[in-house]
Amino acid sequence: MASHLVRDLTVLLGPKAVLHKPEDLMLYEYDGSVETASPECIVFPKTTEEVSEIVRIANRYEAPLLGRGAGTGLSGGAVARAGGLVIVFSRMNRILSVDAENQRAVVQPGVVNLDLSRAVEHLGLYFAPDPSSQKSCTIGGNVSENSGGPHTLAFGVTTNHVTGLELVLTDGEIVRVGSKTAETAGYDLTGVFVGSEGTFALVTEITVRLVRKSETVKTLLAVYDTLDDATESVAEITRRAITPAACEMLDGFTLRAVEDYVHAGFPKDCAAVLLIEVEGLAEATIAQSAEITDVCRLHHAREVRVAKDDRERDLLWKGRKNAFGALGRLSPMYYVQDGVIPRTRLPETLRVIQDVSRRYDLRIGNIFHAGDGNLHPLILFDQRDPEEFKRVVAAGNEIMRHCISVGGALTGEHGIGMEKNELMPLMFSADDLALMGRVRAAFNPTGRLNPGKVLPLGKSCGEIRVHPLPVSVTAPA
């Protein structure tokens, strides 16, 4: 029997835009992380006004709710931890306007990241944040998570590319923050909103900057016989203040898996490769690639090759962007971390990860954004083995603690979500977290929007615990 909540939503949106059968709900229990939880109802609005009405209906029944794009997030941000209602933005997927002269686009939250870049390609423009999931992840999700990607090394993450938002607040009010211009009057509400992981308000429209494509791009592959030589090369590239557009590293374990899967052209007998890209005027890329080649050779790269055409370049990137999938073939499950360290600490940190791998007897692949110190250790495991899972969690914590101990951060681009919220005290004091809780409460006073995310659930942090909504909830009088 459908609840009153489902009934009211169906009246608003029609039966095709509301899912509530268990077999339909199952598809929305998870995202790209290891977390799962069951929602009670899924809705697919088409307009901002519908989103506002949905929020009002949810409030009538005190139902928890959250927004969801493609569900590719890696920290449980789009998992309905307290049950309730999930608003899926896949039908709000229009590019509303493109202003080539001013390099802006206005999009709905369900627009797929890569679709925007493809739509403006003929104008010589693109949307710079390029997460590995860019073929399916949505810009609404990118805004919530402040997503990065390989090319954010030179071009910045999502927050550097969003100038304005239309929001539906938790009382259903529709408000615009920021604008199309880079400078906005008053407090930078757009700035504090991007990366708030869906806990402040729902995003219904996004104004983004578009970036002009570079004249030339050169992609280099440097091949190493030791991991240390690869990490030392990255540290030296940073030290020499060379700024590539991207600087990615794959360790030998990972690249062998990738090669078997994608056939990208990575040599299978090496210890690590660096995938480095430089962009700009032809003169600039020639000079930069020469300097990078020098650094790599100095650190004993056995080969440095420049992709000779677009096909070879695309293949190398295909290898990089499908690496998580490739490792997924080796193991039923993997746990990917996202810690960040100062770039100078890369060599020692990779040694720590190798040591953790040995001590916990776990296979760990490393594939990550080396240029900005954003690690992605992938710990392989089998979830049917509870003892192994315990070791995975302990190993993950140890790596994370190391990152923090050298002055780093818990997450560079995947978000805190429900996966790392209990680790927040590693980086933030009780007062820091209390203030974050107060800011969230100013946006989301009932705590029913995306509950149980970002901040620890401990008693000191003002987290409002929301209990799962019984499906048979009745309407208030």
Added chain:
Amino acid sequence: MTSPAQPSPMRLEEIVGPSHVVTNPAELSAWRVNHKDPRAAVQPTEAAQVAEIIRYAGAGGLGLIPSGGRTKLGIGLPPTRYDIALDLSRMNRVLAYDPEDLTLGVEPGVRVEDLRRTLLEEKQFLPLAVPFADRATLGGIAAANSNSPMRHSYGGVRDFCLGMEFVTGDGLQAKSGGRVVKNVTGYDLHKLLIGSLGTLAVITRLNFRTFPIPPVQRTFVASFRAAEPAFEFCQAIANSVLMPEIVEIADPAAAAIMLTKEPLASIDGRLWSVVIRTTGQSAVVNRCDQELSQLAVTAKAASLDALAGSDASSLLSGICEFPQLVLGTNPSALIFRIGLLPSALPSLHGIFSRLANRNRLGLVTLSRATGFMYAALLPERGTECVPAAMANIANEIFQACSAPEISAQTMLEWCPTEINAAVGTLWGTPRADSALMKRMKVVFDPKGILSPGRFAREI
């Protein structure tokens, strides 16, 4: 309630030591804000002391205004209360600088000029070519969100500030962001403090990413006989493969003001000047040189000149110090800072020209091709300036800027106190998100003691 409390010098001395509390009225004028002097100035050296001072002020309901180099205290509405000047100039240490990681952590009272020298030793810099460069501090630059011509290529403070530590109006010592170049851990609360004019929290530490100084830089000036071709030239640059570091458009009056400091052969005070700086390896800069020459010919520029090193730096300093130069020429100037889309720059300039003509005011504008304009309205020297009349003009500007075809974000950044009070707003008509901004103020400063009334009437 009893009459407003007085700051107790003794209590403040207990916190920071006797030689760091000023109560002598003659000396207190150094911290004057909109004709108002504080009753005490206090100079802490530690974040914990800042927190203690704020808690003390909060307990007594005392209004407190933070300052560093005191260069931008004129920005903001007149304070509704001003009891304590919280002078952060002694918190001037570089706390962490890791040149190999290109990251930096500083206290708020570090002067941007001192930091420039420190970074120069490692051939690095922060892209903050801001006004009052000799005295401005990092905390003040962030709080006022000072605009810099380098915004064109490096973005604003929000784009390269990695995190902050700060003390809220209820004395909570908190932080957000971090020290690494990529980080999404927790809410980016520090973004709210950038441009908040000291109304949300007192900044006690700022972390930045630093940038390598490019090996070669070259500055060009293209001159035009009218506004349209100058703006079209900038649009052509934006559509090209060039990525200049700076693209500035000075109207003839702005060029003339910049020349008063130091005359330059390549700048003609009767023409529109577009100033471009390109950077990179010498091959890159040479290529930019060629491309720019072609674009200048197509745009029918009257001339295109490359500047010698010393001319280039004095021109750049004129550009950075634009607000100061204008105020030096005419202390009654109303200087608006306006964010807008590049395509709206010519129309906005037209609006200002017509309004200035109609009201017999002088007009000086300096624009950034990326979508920013300083527009200064200058009352004739010697004429009496009626605040109410000037306030009407300011309101007319706010209205014209918010018209859909302009859609600009406007702030009345500098003007005489009397006019400031008569206008009663820095931003024009309240925006739809004003309620959210007020909520932020209540979260950060529940008692309303930090720079009270300076951001907006209730903030």
